[in-house]
Amino acid sequence: MEITGLKSGSPLKFKRKGLINMSSHAQQAKTLVEALPYIQKFTGKTIVVKYGGNAMISEELRRAVMCDIILLSLVGIRVVVVHGGGPEISEMLKRVGHETHFVDGLRYTDETTMDIVQSVLCGKVNKNLVAQLNRLGGRAVGLCGMDGELFQAECLNEKYGLVGRIMEVNPDPVINALSTGYIPVVSTVAQGMDADTAYNINADTAAAKLAEALHAEKLILLTDVRGLLRDPQDEETLIHVVHTYEVPGLVASGVISGGMIPKMECCVDAIAGGVERVHILDGRIPHSILIELLSDEGIGTMLKKEAHSA
Numbered sequence: 001m002e003i004t005g006l007k008s009g010s011p012l013k014f015k016r017k018g019l020i021n022m023s024s025h026a027q028q029a030k031t032l033v034e035a036l037p038y039i040q041k042f043t044g045k046t047i048v049v050k051y052g053g054n055a056m057i058s059e060e061l062r063r064a065v066m067c068d069i070i071l072l073s074l075v076g077i078r079v080v081v082v083h084g085g086g087p088e089i090s091e092m093l094k095r096v097g098h099e100t101h102f103v104d105g106l107r108y109t110d111e112t113t114m115d116i117v118q119s120v121l122c123g124k125v126n127k128n129l130v131a132q133l134n135r136l137g138g139r140a141v142g143l144c145g146m147d148g149e150l151f152q153a154e155c156l157n158e159k160y161g162l163v164g165r166i167m168e169v170n171p172d173p174v175i176n177a178l179s180t181g182y183i184p185v186v187s188t189v190a191q192g193m194d195a196d197t198a199y200n201i202n203a204d205t206a207a208a209k210l211a212e213a214l215h216a217e218k219l220i221l222l223t224d225v226r227g228l229l230r231d232p233q234d235e236e237t238l239i240h241v242v243h244t245y246e247v248p249g250l251v252a253s254g255v256i257s258g259g260m261i262p263k264m265e266c267c268v269d270a271i272a273g274g275v276e277r278v279h280i281l282d283g284r285i286p287h288s289i290l291i292e293l294l295s296d297e298g299i300g301t302m303l304k305k306e307a308h309s310a
């Protein structure tokens with residue numbers, strides 16, 4: 001399936017110029033028609049996309065992701081973007097000379113770190129994404145976890161500092177944005193319930209919680225590998241389908257390690273919470289979201305509940 005950026009495809013010309021290149025136009029039309037059953041299947045459904053990693057750093061990939069999101073929104077899919085920004089937070093902390101480290105894959109968050117997390121995620125990263133979606137012809141609105149008490153959290157564990165555990169999700173601000181035709185773009189800073197503070201939330205975890213609260217059809221996590229690999233050093237060992245009951249065994253045997261542990265665990269939670277399918281996709285592949293959703297090509301790892309379900 002060949003897909004080009006929304007504004008980069010040449011418009012169909014109706015002028016008679018001898019032999020105009022109908023084959024590429026015919027191919028474009030064929031591609032659109034092939035996507036039709038998938039569009040019909042997902043229109044009106046909610047899809048949460050967690051956007052982070054390489055796809056966020058490279059300008060070219062960022063544009064491809066934004067185009068995918070706008071296209072999905074234009075065909076009536078209720079698409080919600082939850083973004084990360086770990087590398088940008090680390091970069092800003094470095095710039096101000098504040099050391100940072102991770103405990104169990106989560107950033108240890110003291111008060112200074114929390115201030116930076118809030119300004120980078122809710123400010124720079126969120127607003128830049130909203131502006132880019134708008135510039136490319138989408139209608140986006142930015143929200144953080146404190147807006148309308150979208151995410152309310154308590155301290156997860158003192159060993160992580162101001163990292164929160166989401167206790168309540170109020171999806172109304174997101175639903176309202178979707179209902180009025182906007183693409184909600186969500187940053188993952190939560191409002192404290194047990195203290196007068198903001199909490200830092202891992203973006204995968206927040207995306208999974210939001211997908212549950214929205215009864216989303218799908219949760220898509222973009223990352224920097226092809227998906228779940230049987231051997232993390234070998235990209236040829238992609239596991240195409242994983243059932244949730246297999247995950248504990250894959251963690252225990254060491255197949256799933258590092259940052260993949262919290263990612264897979266929140267996928268399992270999302271499915272237990274009612275999300276139909278979770279996909280871990282390679283954010284390095286341009287238009288991976290469209291390829292996964294609007295074609296027969298399953299390009300990443302899909303998580304589902306039962307071995308026998310369709």
Ligand SMILES: Nc1ncnc2c1ncn2[C@@H]1O[C@H](COP(=O)(O)OP(=O)(O)O)[C@@H](O)[C@H]1O
Pocket residue numbers: 052053054086204222223224225227228229230231232255256257258259260261263
């Ligand atoms: N079995 C596995 N398959 C794929 N990646 C794995 C696996 N086990 C550990 N990983 C690591 O998990 C990383 C993805 O997690 P993480 O870096 O937290 O993602 P992101 O920052 O995109 O949210 C991969 O880059 C890889 O190093």
Ligand SMILES: CC(=O)N[C@@H](CCC(=O)OP(=O)(O)O)C(=O)O
Pocket residue numbers: 051052053083084085086087089105106107117163188200201202203204
């Ligand atoms: C608690 C915790 O670790 N929060 C993350 C929030 C951002 C995030 O998750 O960004 P990525 O998806 O790009 O990694 C952090 O501070 O980096």
